[in-house]
Amino acid sequence: MSNKEIMPKQKHMGMKRKNAISNFFIYFILIVMVVVWLVPFVCILLESFRVEKTWQVGYVIPHEWGFGNYVKLFTETDFLKWYGNTLLIGASAAVLQTIVVLAVSYTLSRINFKGRKFLMNTCLVLGMFPGFVTLIVLYRVLSDIGLTGPNAVPGLILIGVAGSGMGYYISKGYFDTIPRSLDEAAKVDGATKFQIFYKVIMPLAKPIVIYTILTAFMGPWGDFMFAKYIANGSSAGMNVAVGLQYMISSPGNISKNYTMFCAGGVCVAIPITILFMCLQKYYVEGVTGGAVKG
Amino acid sequence: MRKKNDLEYLRLNKLQKFFYRIGFFITNIPKHLLTFFIFIGKFFVKIFKKIGNEFKFLGTTFVHGSWKTKISYFILGFGNISRGQVAKGLLFFLFEAVFIFYMITSGGYWLGKFQNLGDAAQVQVYNPTYDTYETVPGDNSFKILLYGLLTIVFIIAFIVTWRINVKQCYLCDQIEQSGKKVKTNKDDLKSLLDNNFHKTLLTLPILGVMAFTIIPIIFMILVAFTNMDATKDGYSNLFTWVGMDNFNELFSFRDSSGGNLSLAFGEILSWTLIWAIFATFTNYFLGMFVAIMINKKGIKFKKLWRGIFVLTIAIPQFVSLLYVSKLFAKNGLINGLLMDWGIIKEVIPFWTDPTLARVMVILINIWIGIPYLMLIATGILMNIPQDLYESAKIDGANVWQQYTRITLPYMLFVTGPYLLTSFIGNLNNFNVIYLLTGGEPTDPRLLTSGGSAGSTDLLITWLFKITTGATNNYKLAAVIAIMIFIVVAVISLIVYNIMPSNRNERDFS
Structure with a gap:
């Protein structure tokens, strides 16, 4: 046997070892990262069951376990009201915003009409203006027609739906990827534009429809700035984000409500997470298909 | 800076190319400005030409149009009604009637007050019968500004409608002259599902954006030229136009009793830029790094790793942000545990030391952002043709070279627009900052009477x-x-100019 035949094998072994070492490091990094990413959520879960002290303490595992915080959360605060508000906003957004977003993104992606570029550029420029300041005037107008404070929910829905047409980027990116020859084939067969939309493209766009519904539904759960401004301190008009932030907004509040806040966080996070996990496939498809091509 | 020819340019390495492009951009700023002004000039010329053509069109149509058209100039929708499109014509006519009614009853009033936003505030009048002071309402500057603006918008809408009406009559004239039949209402309705389908789909969204985004934005731009604030709220104290005063105040660099507004603005702006750069690029590269690690051949449980990170996207941000902010508080869990274990003697001032707070905000933003970036990067990495890597390996490229020569350019090319939008998103990233620190710790230099800020x-x-x-x-x-x-x-303009490719939106279809 000559050396020539052994050499590649040795080299191969060396590479294998190198590969194993780098894999080991990758596993190590990944495990560390997973711990860092998950520990806060485990902590919040554990702290929500702590009975003995309601303020922040220097240990994680409760000395005394119980559901006291949850009971208190639902009986002594407006949490149920906040939860209902958010659910209502989320559900309406899921229906209405989805219709608006799909209509706009479909049109801009697949119909050629005069002014299309102009509309897209206008959206781009409008998006550069910090939308928050417009709340100063919107708030006054809404409060004149009585949609602020305790009645903030319809006001928030209205603002959210009205402005949602500008958030068309991701679903437009998705529509762009559907081959144009389909439209043309249908057109040759005598289909109207509505039929092309309804019978040809929509059945193919299921992932982006579900993605849009999912993000529209989840948006209000994290909506903070607008919700806080419109609710204007009235507990009945808050959503969960504003309500829970209000709970721990001052040192005095923290010492009273900290564990209750943890319980509230868990109550919000668990259903959303379950829903998300069920529809995760579509979310990933939407993000990877639409976000980068949009 | 001398423009390099193609051959010289190709000889440069990546970094040199990058700086060359930036340098080229900067040296060309005068040229860009010139083109910009020429563009604006041409734009105005175009506008004037268009207006001229418009008048010409209206004039000739009036002169040469049929009598139906001539009447339609004054009674909107007459042309439609006389040609059998009754419903459409009535709508036109109704619009005109409402417009005239509105202008006479209140539009003129608001427009008249618009010039100085009202002249009499509310006053307290003594009422001797009840021995009390009664409030007699005066003008309301806020309402005058709002309704004045709405009236102007309404007038523009009316002009546009009027013009559509004329145009339709003109088209009908032409159709009649050529001896064909004018379309009926039914045909028009049908076309809304076919040739005019885009109008059906876009009308409501555009109206929504008009009412809740564009008009409020114009309103706020107008407010920048008034002196509206808490005391001058518009009814107890009127506000009025002040020209450029507010801008002058912001850029005066004057130390008044209320602090130095210009300094505060500069300070906050520079931190905003630093934050946006760090937040965008740390997330981008670390997210890509994680995606590459998980994607590597021979790593097992790919789905599990990805799943765990994606899970954290699902949890509403405000929960994680609020919790983490309390985690690092003075008496929070982290400080408590570290003290317990004897690692530190005194609490670490995570949120009270300005520099540390800034670093923490960026670090926690990485924690928030990586899963999302990982998801996007994974999708793109899978699209890179594997044979590129195979041939690179055969040519003896090591992992780093493969990354810088194949992965990174591909990623940058595909995600260029995304990087820009996420940069802009980070400039305006309210949630992360507000929920983590609320802007704290306070900085004495940033305390102004106009509005205070923290580090x-x-x-x-x-x-x-x-x-x-x-x-x-x-x-x-x-x-x-x-x-x-x-x-x-x-920033968007600069980035668009520097970006290697302004991709065509239809490239992928």
Whole structure:
């Protein structure tokens, strides 16, 4: 046997070892990262069951376990009201915003009409203006027609739906990827534009429809700035984000409500997470298909 | 700077190319400005030409049009009604009637007051019968500004409708002259599902954006030229036009009793830019790094790793942000545990030391952002043709070379627009800053009477404080909003110029 035949094998072994070492490091990094990413959520879960002290303490595992915080959360605060508000906003957004977003993104992606570029550029420029300041005037107008404070929910829905047409980027990116020859084939067969939309493209766009519904539904759960401004301190008009932030907004509040806040966080996070996990496939498809091509 | 020819340019390495492009951009700024002004000039010329053509069109149509058309100039929809399109014509006519009625009853009033936003505030009048002071309402500047603006919008809408009406009559004239039949209402309705389908789909969304985005934005731009704030709220004290005063105040660099507004603005703006750069690029590269690690051949449980990170996207941000902010508080869990274990003697001032707070905000933003970036990067990495890597390996490229020569250029190419939008998103990243620190710790230099800020405040959170705080300094908020707009627009412009490719949107279809 000559050396020539052994050499590649040795080299191969060396590479294998190198590969194993780098894999080991990758596993190590990944495990560390997973711990860092998950520990806060485990902590919040554990702290929500702590009975003995309601303020922040220097240990994680409760000395005394119980559901006291949850009971208190639902009986002594407006949490149920906040939860209902958010659910209502989320559900309406899921229906209405989805219709608006799909209509706009479909049109801009697949119909050629005069002014299309102009509309897209206008959206781009409008998006550069910090939308928050417009709340100063919107708030006054809404409060004149009585949609602020305790009645903030319809006001928030209205603002959210009205402005949602500008958030068309991701679903437009998705529509762009559907081959144009389909439209043309249908057109040759005598289909109207509505039929092309309804019978040809929509059945193919299921992932982006579900993605849009999912993000529209989840948006209000994290909506903070607008919700806080419109609710204007009235507990009945808050959503969960504003309500829970209000709970721990001052040192005095923290010492009273900290564990209750943890319980509230868990109550919000668990259903959303379950829903998300069920529809995760579509979310990933939407993000990877639409976000980068949009 | 001398422009290099193609051959010289190709000889440069990546970094040199990058700096060359930036340098080239900077040396070309005068040229860009010139083109910009020429563009504006041409734009105005075009507009004037268009207006001229418009008048010509209206004039000739009136002269040569049929009598139906001539009447339609004054009674909207007459042409439609006389040709059998009754419903459509009635709508036109109704619009005109409403417009005239509105202008006579209130539109003229608002427009008249618009010039100085009202002249009499509410007053207290002594009422001797009840021995009390009664409030007699005066003008309301806020309403005058709003309704004045709405009236102007209404007038423009009327002119546009009038013009559509004329155009339709013109078309009908032409059709009749050629001896064909004019379309019926039914045909028009049908076309809404076919040739005019885009109008059906876009009408409501555009109206929504008009009413709830564009008009409020114009309103706030107008507010920047008034002196509206908490004391001058519009009814107990009127506000009025002040020209450029608010902008002058922001750029005066004057130390008044209320602090130095210009300094505060500069300070907050520079931190906002630093934050946006770090937040965008740390997330981008670390997210890509994680995606590459998980994607590597031979790593098992790919789905599990990805799943865990994706899971964290699902949990609403405010929960994680609020919890983490309390985690690092003075008496929070981290400090408590570290003290217990004897690692530290005194609490670490995570949120009270300005520099540390800024670093923490960026680090926690990485924690928030990586899963999302990982998801995007994974999708793109899978699209890179594997044979590129195979041939690179055969040529003896090591992992780093493969990364810098194949992965990174591909990623940058595909995600260029995404990087820009996420940069802009980070400039206005309200949630992360507000929920983590609320802008704290306070910085004495940033305390102004116009609105105070802390070390970690971004322009957008400063804006929030200005508008919701005790000062309610609306005029300053409007000015700052305009400044944010300018910053974002300039950055977008520069990035578009430097970006290696302005991709065609239809490339992928």
